[in-house]
Amino acid sequence: MLCGVGVCTRWRPGSSDAFRSVTLNRQSTPQGPARKDRDRSGTVPRDELEEVRKRQLIEVTIDSLAEVGFVGSTLAQIASRANVSPGLVAHYFGDKDGLLEAAFRTLGRRLAEGVRAQLRGMQTPRGRIQAIIDTNLGPAEFTQRTGSAWLAFWGQVPHFRGLKRVQNAYQRRMLANLRHALRRLLPAAEARSLAATIAAMIDGVWLRAALSNWQEADSESARALLTAFVDARLSEYSAPARPDLASSSRSVVGTSDAQIVQTATTFQSINPATGALLAEIRVDGAQEVEAAVQAAWRAQKKWAAMSATERGRILRRAADILRSRNAELAHLETCDTGKPIQETSVVDVASGADCFEYFGGVAASLAGEHLDLGSQAFGYTRREPLGVVAGIGAWNYPLQIACWKTAPALACGNAMIFKPAELTPLTAIKLQEVLAAAGLPEGVFQVVQGYADTGRLLTRHPRIRKVSVTGAVATGKAVMADGAATLKHLTLELGGKSPLIVFEDARLDNAVAGALLGNFYSAGEVCSNGTRVFVHRSIKTVFLEKLARRVTAMRIGDPLDPRTQVGALISERHMEKVLGYIARGQAEGARVVVGGYRVTTGDLAKGYFVAPTIFDECHDDMLIARDEIFGPVMTVLAFDTEEEVIARANATEFGLAAGVFTADLTRAHRVIAALQAGTCWINHYNITPIELRFGGMKLSGLGRENGRAALEHYTQLKSVYVAMADVESPY
Ligand code: NDP
Secondary structure, eight states, rough: OTTTSSOOOOOOTTTTTHHHHHHHSSSSSOOOOOOGSTTTTTOHHHHHHHHHHHHHHHHHEEEEEEEEHHHHHHHHHHHHHEEEEEEEEHHHHSSSHHHHHHHHHHHHHHHHHHHHHHHTOSSSSHHHHHHHHHTTTSSTTTSSHHHHHHHHHHHGGOOOHHHHHHHHHHHHHHHHHHHHHHHTSOOHHHHHHHHHHHHHHHHHHHHHHHHHTTTTHHHHHHHHHHHHHHHHHHHHHHHHOOOTTTSSOOEEEEETTTEEEEESOOOOOOOTTOOOOOEEOOOOOOHHHHHHHHHHHHHHHHHHHSHHHHHHHHHHHHHHHHHHHHHHHEEEEEEEOOOOOOHIIIIIIOOOOOOHHHHHHHHOOOOOOEEEEOOEEEEEEEEOOSSSEEEEEOOHHHHHHHHHHHHHHTTTTTTEEEETTSSSSSHHHHHHHHHHHTOOOSEEEOOOOHHHHHHHHHHHHEEEEEEEESSOOHHHHHHHHHHHHTEEEEEEEEOOEEEEEEESOOHHHHHHHHHHHHHHHGGGTTTTOOOOEEEGGGGHHHHHHHHHHHHHHHOOOOOSSSSBOOOOOOOHHHHHHHHHHHHHHHHHHEEEEESSSSSGGGGGGSSSOOOOOESSSOOOSSGGGGGGOOOEEEEEEEOHHHHHHHHHHHSSSSOSEEEEESSOHHHHHHHHHHHHOEEEEESSSSSTTSSSSOSSSSSEESBSSSSTTHHTTTEEEEEEEOOOOOOOOOO
8 A cells, every 4th residue: 555545544542642633544634734724625735734744653653662662663563553554654754764763853853942942041151051951851851752762762873874863963962052151161171071071961861760760750850960060060160279278277257257167178158249258168078967966966865854944945045145136147147148138137037036936935835645545554645856857958048947947956855957058158157156155055056068968968867867958849859868768857848839819809009019028028039939920810900000110119239238128149040040031931922011130230230130020921831930930030820710710829839838819708718728838828928927837738848847836847756655553464
């Protein structure tokens, strides 16, 4: 049988999706391409139809390679999967080699188009490197289907010239893109070498995923791995020559606070608003972490032996000292994070102090329970500390995060080793001073400094019984995996993409204020931010007008100026990421209502400032409406019904927070009950009193911080049976 006459039948449902509705039978009426492409008789021109047929066969080939591999994918098998005659396949592609080459080209072309689209939105070399990583390992590419097909091709490349040509083109393009970006950051030889390494790592990650039978195929972790690698390599190249610290003791943390550094590995803390060097800090390695664990192990026994009332008293004293040093600590936090002093002086230190006060107060109420087991016995439970625990912090609220983890841990009789994010290492050191001044015995609270590797030393240490981490979802997964070997208790406070829903009956000014608080406080670097603002269609225009008016009036400037409302983002790399998302939003068709650019007026050019940005005309499937951006970027989405908005609000892998603005309290409670989020607000947003537990559902985390719930996460229960009669035994 020849070229499509005869046995061609309808497209088989369940096979590749792109052109399912088009028939392969020349005699039947095609339904796929748009109406404007049809000729007068209502049928699709023959050339186009042939193209559609070819593409269908290529998709079937990719399916086949993914399912039965190269050897199993014969012309006859592919023809049978497509419900066409082998002759038709041969007609279009010649032989199996021709078909495979065409399929390989299709995969390569798709990837190249994806990379090109991402690169268009990137303004900096680092952003361009990220675009290449993100596209190659993005969720659309990093799947079993596509990955298995690539792997099948790679296996055959040495044997088929056609495949080799496609592979060469793919490799050349990737290397050229990487080199082009890297050459603006590094000398040519280093750029070439690092480009080759990154390309090899991308291929290696694919290979690992395939070899694990796609069990280890997690696009987000794969991208995080490559990102961390690139950052580490770039920072090595850009690091200034290290001073010989071994031969001279020197002070770190500004000029007045002495912490003696005697090892050669350090990192720098930079003020992100000015680029000024704030401190040089020692990276703690295995030896230092081991020493900290040993010291904590000894100290914890004595700390746990004190009465809870005594422990509580020390914690409450720490709260008082924090408040008395508010101005100094807020100043340091502002320099380290770039957040406005008008925020740090009323929130960051104060929230930490509240936390020590609260847990200092509840320490003495820690108790087990008594259980009546009849006249012959009773039972009781003891709530005991876990032992040595570790806290690992993110960079957005460094002091607050350290306090939120440390206060409940200490109240329960644990010793805490805390590692701040390497971008914001300073206030945790101050907390150590505050706790010492409050009378905390030495070793009960210690700070170790460094990058993720230092964190890993904690999460893998057998003597550390629990890790509480605040960070990205990928970090939470890595910590969970690392903690598995020693079955650690975990609290994971991770990222979010939270919905804020404004119904048509809401008090509009309150809703606007809530949306502002939930998007632009701390320049949007807040995990619980309500960045998906769903507004009822009937009020969206007026809502946006009010919002835009207030955002335009926001004051961006020097974070130390008390009038400044929007400070700097944490780092250049983070700023590039945020700007990349803004560009991507525009490329996807969203409309910038206000903002959308980096602010470089005067001295602000030295720092990393981005104007608060509002996007209108967004869709749920746009990247800016799906990914956590962690910057001042709000997406506004219109909705029509309560049922619809609940479904859309829940259609995310995150579940950290949610907010509802409505005058109808019955509806408010009904909607909140239906939302999948751990922390919710009705007619407000982002308020976090210490009494109320805080934490996420789904990929936003495990466990809770604050409130009495935190006590459960820093203790373990011992059950005791007490007999009050003779022991009866059948033996
Ligand atoms: P990261 O996840 O990058 O880092 C968090 C901390 O974990 C840092 O101290 C980091 O070290 C450390 N770390 C990273 N990898 C590992 C590892 N494998 N093992 C042990 N420690 C590790 O988060 P960011 O600091 O960038 O903070 C932003 C993220 O934090 C956002 O996703 C945000 O949503 C989330 N967040 C969540 C909050 C919540 O309460 N739910 C609150 C605030 C932020 P280092 O940075 O020094 O390399």
